[in-house]
Amino acid sequence: MQTSITRISKNSKTAVFIAGFFSRFFSIQTLIIILYAFFCYLMLKITLQYIPYDTDTAFLKIKQDVINIPFYKLAFFTHVYTAMFVLLAGFTQFSSRVRKFYPVVHRTSGWIYAVVVIALAGPAGFYMGVYSNGGLISQIAFCILACLWIYFTLMAIVKAVQNDFKAHREFLIRSFALTLSAITLRAWKYLIVFLFEPRPMDAYHIVSWLAWVPNLIIAELIIHKIITFNSK
Secondary structure, three states, X not given: OHXXXXXXXXXXXXXXXXXXXXXXXXXXXXXXXXXXXXXXXXHHHHHHOOOOOOOOOHHHHHOOOOOOOOXXXXXXXXXXXXXXXXXXXXXXXXXXXXXXXXXXXXXXXXXXXXXXXXXXXXXXXXXXXXXXXXXXXXXXXHHHHHHHHHHHHHHHHHHHHOOOHHHXXXXXXXXXXXXXXXXHHHHHHHHHHHHHOOOHHXXXXXXXXXXXXXXXXXXXXXXXXXXXXXXX
């Protein structure tokens, strides 16, 4: 009897240890970081398809009708080549540890993020949106996305300069939610095609809005503390 109790006690301690280990190293934040790193890796693979410079590969194979329109190639490659900088620099802005112990990193990555979005990726995305697949429905969606992306990022900088850091963080959350549309667009596209097998243009109509509208809704829920997330 005593031996059985001892075994149960040891098993309980082992179970508690294992549960503690996983709760410590596999928290929600950790899983989010792992998923984010995975999707960044996928985005990097997409970017590398265009290195070296090639105008007849991957996505551009279906854009040959607009590839020679003035500035389209400039807009496309600017948008593609700056995507990774925005994804990486933006993610660092939400770490309280970085803000506290590495303020120079926080400020520098923040300025990199803002300059790239406002001066490069945002305008390039707007120009690409004008010639988006799917016609007017998709074009409106992507152009609105680009305008809001630039506006939210610009307002985040304005509020930081004004020392209104609460509003700065709120606008940055909105901005980064739209940055994540690069990831969510592809995730929704794969999911919708897998589940429903729609016609390509129908899928594009849907994902052109799904890519960013739900992101922005979630951002507002976070800002108003309906969804809570403790950054580390």
